[in-house]
Amino acid sequence: MADFIAGALGGACGVMVGYPLDTVKVRIQTQTNYNGIWHCIHSTYKMESVSGFFKGMSMPISTVSVSSSIVFGVYRNFLYQLCKLKYGTADIKPSKLDIFVSGYAAGAAQALVSSPADMAKVRLQTQTFPRHSSTCSLVAGPKYTGPIHCIITIVREKGFLGLYKGCSALMFRDCHSFATYFLSYAVFREWFVPVEQGSSELLGVLLSGGSAGVVAWGIATPMDVIKSRLQVDGVSQQKYRGAVHCITESVRQEGITVLFKGLSLNCLRAFPVNMVVFLTYEVLVKKIKLLTS
Template sequence: MSEVLAVFEQPNSIKNFLKRDSNIAFLAGGVAGAVSRTVVSPFERVKILLQVQSSTNSYNQGIFQSIRQVYREEGTKGLFRGNGLNCIRIFPYSAVQFVVYEACKKKLFHVDGYDRQEQLTNTQRLFSGALCGGCSVVATYPLDLIKTRLTIQTANLSTLNRSKAKNIAKPPGIWKLLTEAYKSEGGLKGLYRGVWPTSLGVVPYVALNFAVYEQLREIGIDSSDSRPPWKSNLCKLTMGAVSGGVAQTMTYPFDLLRRRFQVLAMGGNELGFKYSSVWDALVTIGKTEGFSGYYKGLTANLFKVVPSTAVSWLVYEIVCDSMRNW
């Protein structure tokens, strides 16, 4: 506390405080996450609707057709339903990832994260990415759970919603969903429902995202100091898109499980599925929906993840450079 108070007692102390490496990573990571998720919010919502519905529900006409359907039924607000909470969640989620990753570089492997002559090995990148992915899940999971439920509660998925017209007219808000989950689903356990399949998906996804991007950055950016800024930024966008696409495609089945476990308590039987464990979910999906069932909503997810990851890495790099040069 005394350290924070001292920041406001000395000239230029606020600037010096913000220019610390950990604070730069936290602020830049948070801003990058919030901006990138807002850009792709309509795809995020449709992806979740495709993931949690059964094969007989109404969102089966493709990505853009589903977006148009959401717009017809709920208007512009429907396309961004849950995005406010998503930004509240994604700021610390993304910030924690970048802070932990930079800390791993310096504290565990003694590599200067901003010196391009020093680089982590791919094994070190995967380990650091996995650790920051796990930390971000633990820190923000209850908000992710509520965001998912907020996203689907007004959608025309099944009798789950059609039988609750009152809730469609005025669905419960963030605080009510949080308190209901805590009170009726076993306290803290209820707020972390689905955290295991979420971790199975997020940890390798973040590990691959960081490892692929850092490898591409080592190849594509280190020799690009003479490029004009727009070419350098385009290169960063491309590398972010590739890293996000590769990571998400390889880990997607667990992202699907993550969403389904999060909404089980809302009426899994009516939505068309009910699982007792992660293994039971994997076996059941294979039997009832085939191999394609593991990748339901993948196309919509790639429409979200590829630009989102690209924007996230670009914004992170720009904010970091701006804060260091302030």
């Protein structure tokens, strides 16, 4: 239970740190009217002021807390049960494969829960609407007035399964990235906090968390691009028949580099976000376990 609670609070803190860059990343991945990161940032600020960078954040703050809780809770409990099954006891250092498999399970569980909220977040982030104008660069007027209205509109137009559009890409992204995420964190912890040297655990957690986030997003970015494009597809017109068609059409039209759109932003955002996530998680787990012991 401590892992679920600490994961929830760690995820919420991470969202607040990284959301503005996440908005820029989503817009670059899904829209072709930006020449680069700084052009996207300048255009967003010029049209929508600072508030444009935080569109749709209310939903992720609450839902990421839930999904982060699931990720850390499922990971720790799956790893605990896996070690008991394999070794007869959980009081043993797990192997790298054990960590990887547990992270994979956590990613699958997270994707199933977070898909509707992620759909609403991406559609709100890509709904550009000038502050003092009734025109919009994406649709003729603001189609969605907020996260709840966005979800209701999608269900009304496409049915409940419409909330899971792009879920296959999201599942593929999250399973591999979270498996890499937890494995990288474990490896970096061993590097940055060698027990025999008595290194600072706080600094080790910060460096390990940030570095693990960068590695995970390096793995996740290609499917993140496809996931985002599938989620905004159909707002005005339908372009893709599915994930494979989206990949082939995107590469055909924009080249293989399209799969790495937003990679630099993802890595730039991942380091501070995951420093905060893991630090919050590690501190709270210890505090909760002390209080309940």
